[in-house]
Amino acid sequence: MILISLALLLLAILGAPLFAVIATSALVGFHREETDLMNMAIELLSIADLQFLSAIPLFTFAGYVLSESNAPGRLVRLTNAVLGWMPGGLALVCLATCAFFTAFTGASGVTIIALGAILYPALKQDGYDDKFNLGLVTSSGSLGLLFAPSLPLILYGVIAEVSIDHLFLAGIFPGLLMLVMLAGWSFWVNRANRKPLAEFSLREVAAAMREAAWELPLPFVVLGGIYSGFFAVSEAAAITALYVLVVEVLVQREIKWRALPDIMRQSMVLVGGILIILGVSLASTNYMISSGVPQLLFEYVQGFVSSQLTFLLLLLGFLLILGAILDIFSAIVLVVPLILPIAAGYGVDPIHLGIVFLAAMQLGYLTPPVGLNLFIASYRFEKSIMHVYAATLPFLLILLLSVVVITFWPTLSLWLVPSG
């Protein structure tokens, strides 16, 4: 058994598709329990039993449509008009637009490609240091994971069976904390370059708002609808997808009908890649839960961890390592079902656990060896990986600090969440 596990681990590290590795571990488990391997089909079919899962393909599609249109440019212009007058304002513009865009496009690296192309040259032109720009754009690319309606938040809600609305509320302050800390650091680094970008002009704000008039209602429709209880998450996702489609194809006419099948395909390739891992993970975790693995893990951990504080410390260390090797979606579907009962044993609120999980995983986008943002930025801006890594390091440390705060200060996450 240990031999098989080691072989599977080796295959995963060698780059075997993760769904195949996880499926094999489940099949081996079924075989050992003398369960018919047909159970794999039953587990895969249970993808169709999960509540709210339709939000994932719908939001992903909406995000891809937005990133293919000129909406990123309009977003940057508007944010610039509102925030650009501050000294160091462009850095803030970068952080805010990336956070917003990542929340809407689901953290798949699209942000760096869609916004980096606009922001990176703009920062350079404005006299910011190149290394700073590279670090800022790279680390901003995953900022916003904690804001609704990001895919990882929805996926966590589906897997942990906690209210997605509550998760959306819980992410607000921790997400803002990350934003504020990075902004503060950007101001500090550029304190010598205090020249404001432009005078604040109401006329420019109005013009930018007019230009973005069609996209502006989106956050209000989505968030207002969900927070007020008017729609479920999956319904908000359907409205968003249809609305974005109508606006960008019929009203703005920035996306041609002919381009639509390919945009749908690209977005569903991402969704397929995530959901097939979800399906096989349902099988492997169900096997593990039925053979009492979480219970064993809990007893094992209890042997040397007595307080909630030490548990959280251990959890944080584990998640940081996990985030460095696994992508956020696989990590959620594989690991969350196993640590949920353990965390509950230490009295950790599942909503808080979710925020800590995602916040720690966000660092994984920036840590070697497999940090996705590092590679996308390296590819997009034609810099060596080591160069990008060095440029990102200060931002990584700041984010790490914010994750520590988020972990040990549960109130920050749970403040807005109605109790009970």
Added chain:
Amino acid sequence: MSLLFRRLDTFGRLAENVALVTLLSTMMLLAVGQIVLREVFDTGVIWTDELVKLIVLWLAMVGSIAAARENRHIRIDLLSHLLPPRGIAVIRIVVDLFAAAVSAVIAWHAYRYLQIEIEFEDTVLVDVPAWIAHVIIPLAFGLISYRFAVGAGRVAVGLWLGEEGRRS
């Protein structure tokens, strides 16, 4: 031979696109239609929710087939930045054959499950035979297995031809 592969490729890609466009559009319209029915007409169609969920399953599976074609399945991408191209190619053949084998096993057992569903006349969406909705699982894993096998074969051929090229 290569012409046949190219035609299969064009046809497969088209079929995937048609399926994805149909599924995604249907899902959007169904979900929005359901909201309109509820809010405006204070009514609803009982099977919409179940149908939307089945469409998610289909989207996931067809998306996975497309991901296999474009080699976009999620992997731990560690070695591709460390090893020389030939080493990567060899490893690639091994892991893709592994993925092909596992997918084939799943396809076979899913097919067996389908037989049982047919035998017991299981239904979904009130009275539709369940196997029609569930046939996507063996189909998808069969095609994914095929894609990985073809992918591994291509890398192997490239590796072999590359060596020949260097020798001459």
